[in-house]
Amino acid sequence: MSKIGYARVSTxxxxxxxxxxxxxxxxxxxxFSDTATGSSTNREGLVNLMAYLRSGDTLVITxxxxxxxxxxxxxxxxKQLQEQDIAFSALEQPVSTDSASEKAFLDxxxxFAEFELNIRRERQLEGITAAKKAGKYKGRKPLSESVATQVKQLYAxxxxxSSIARTLGISRNSVYKILKSS
Known part of the structure; x- marks a missing residue:
């Protein structure tokens, strides 16, 4: 019988x-809250929220x-909420799961939210392509030879x-790439 909220920002x-x-x-x-992209459903706050909700509760979002x-x-x-007898509502949009018309509006x-996400991705890819053509997008700079030498020495x-990555302030993936290339 409680109202439980969920908030999320992307960055x-x-x-x-x-x-x-x-x-x-x-x-x-x-x-419950998350700072993560909305395209991922594997968010800690969302997972904890779903584990916390009980029958009769209402999940509220903005x-x-x-x-x-x-x-x-x-x-x-x-569907998961309905199976658990949990109501759903959004504050800034007149939606809930109480009636067929509200469910249709929710869908x-x-x-539109999915469309907006896809448009944003397309624009990002167009921007990256244009930057590459203009020679402005070159990716991340490769690690220096001294870092590569340190990685190899520490590994030897x-x-x-994990310790190498922490010591040198680089990712584990970078350590693996250096070791693979040698």
Whole structure:
């Protein structure tokens, strides 16, 4: 019988504060949150939220795109909530799962959220292609030979890949690439 909120922003540059304030003002007794892309459903806050919700609760979000970016993801979430007798509502959009017309409107909003995500991806790829043609996009600079030498030396001394990465301030993947190329 509790209202439980969920807030999400895409990057650490963005703030969750406004969403959390709105959810608490709407009567949410607890708010789960994530700082992660919406195209991923494997978010810690969302996973914890789903484990926390109980029959009779209401999941409250500020907007549809905060919880799902595709129609399929939203429909699967709604189905899971309905199977557990959990209601769903969005504060900034007049949607809930209470009636057929509200469910239809919810699906339409999900279509637009997915469309927006796809358009953004297309623009990003177009920008990268244009930057490559202009010679401005060259990817990440390769690691220096001194770093590669240090990696090889530490590995020869039986230092773990994780320790090498931590010591040199590089990723484990970079360590593996250097070791593979030698």
């Amino acid at each position: 650490s540059d963005q703030s969750l504060d406004v969403q959390i304030e709105k959810l608490k003002a709407a009567g949410c007794s607890k708010v 907007r549809i795109d905060r919880i799902a970016r595709s129609v399929l993801d939203l429909q699967q979430l709604i 339409m909003l999900a279509v 001394e039986r230092t773990s890949v």
